[in-house]
Amino acid sequence: MSRYHITTFGCQANFSDSERIAGILESMGLKKAKNADGSDVLIFNTCSVRQTAEDRIFGLNKKLKELKTKNPELKIVLTGCITHYNKADLKKRLPYVNFFLPIRDIAGLPNLLKTEKHSDILCRNDIIKNYLSFTPKYESKFRAYVPISSGCNNFCSYCIVPYSRGREKSRPAEEIISEIKNLAENGYKEIWLLGQNVNSYNSQHLANSNQTGKVNFSTLIKMVNNIPGDFWIRFTSPHPKDFSDDLIKTIAECEKFAHYLNLPIQSGDNEILRKMKRPYTREHYIGLMDKIRKSIPDIAVSTDIIVGFPGETKKQFQDTAKLLKEIKFDMAYISEYSPRPGTLAAEKFKDNVPREEKIRRKKYLTEILAKNALANNKKLINKNLDVLIDKEKGGRFFGRTKGNKIVGIFESRRSVLSKIKVGEFAKIKISTAEPWKLKGILI
DSSP: OOEEEEEEOSSHHHHHHHHHHHHHHHHTTOEEOSSGGGOSEEEEEEOOSSHHHHHHHHTTHHHHHHHHHHOTTOEEEEEEGGGGSOHHHHHHHOTTOOEEOOGGGGGGHHHHHHHOOOOOOOOOHHHHHHHHHSOOOOSOSSEEEEEOEEOOSOOOTTOOHHHHTOSOEEOOHHHHHHHHHHHHHTTOOEEEEEOTTGGGOEESSOSSTTOOSOEEHHHHHHHHHTSSSSOEEEEEOOOGGGOOHHHHHHHHHOTTBOSEEEOOOBOSOHHHHHHTTOOSOHHHHHHHHHHHHHHSTTOEEEEEEEESOTTOOHHHHHHHHHHHHHHOOSEEEEEEOOOOTTSHHHHHSOOOSOHHHHHHHHHHHHHHHHHHHHHHHHTTTTOEEEEEEEEEETTEEEEEETTOOEEEEOOOOHHHHTTOOTTSEEEEEEEEEOSSEEEEEEO
């Protein structure tokens, strides 16, 4: 075994997990292969949040057969959220996979590859800690995703995460701070704090011997904000029920907090929220948004929405549409409901909203969103914004604002272009606004 390749499906947490898997493999002496064809160890880090994600994974068999035929010694490991399913069923559906290893047990990967013997590893606190404490192999040289917790205790009726990732466990604060200090010292410009329910973070471990008591999420953000360096702080995903006044005050006062927030609503109808087991109302959410915007007037806000939840009537859907019009989000991640086996919603409710109607509802909300996003972005024309340059393509540079909005820098002057560098901040004057991006020039 000399080369590895990792294919990642799903969210930022999965990409962060893959960086830790890469760190484990490189500590064993393996090198990263350019593609799956050139690898001796092939890792698939999977997602099972939606049916479409699972379909992509179970559709890999033809490719896996080709790879195994070409290299019979190839070791294929499947990890991530899909591994919570029955192992015998997974083996039947994915016969070319050698090992199925839950992400919480990834600390056992070196032994697994050396001995080629699989043994079920119990989900213990020390294993969780061990997995999160591995030194990652960061993909980016300027943007880092730092997990602060793993798992979830909320058990929303539609969500598989508490079953696939287990119960929530917070990472020791001193471990998080140590990782971020190292990133800041190495010039990283954007730090994402990750958790399935990031604002319920509560560590029993102190950041240093001078502190007493637990470290909650507000305290952790203050500690990160106090780390020397020129970088932005972002986090995802928070839960409305845990978004306290203290947290609002904290992010308003911390100068490193980038003014962007993804705050999932899921539905604008109270009865649907109750069936989803989301313990808040539309009124609570609207009031929370009012408080956040009063404290941080220029904050950009996105949300998550599910359309076609079982039993969602046209009137209930319109409650969601009205909420979008009222709050005027900058972005929304809209998904069609798909039943996840083992969840309460899949067992209790019939998936009775036709697929065509789900598609129509998603399209309708997207049109509202685009109108609001364009209006919000037009307010930024002629404003001078700090932008983190994250990509160069065809001689043009692209980046993101503090509000996480994509900006294209359209410059033809060579003397100006030479001053722009990927991974650095630049001051950009916005000249054009579209729903999903901005355009501007270097000041």
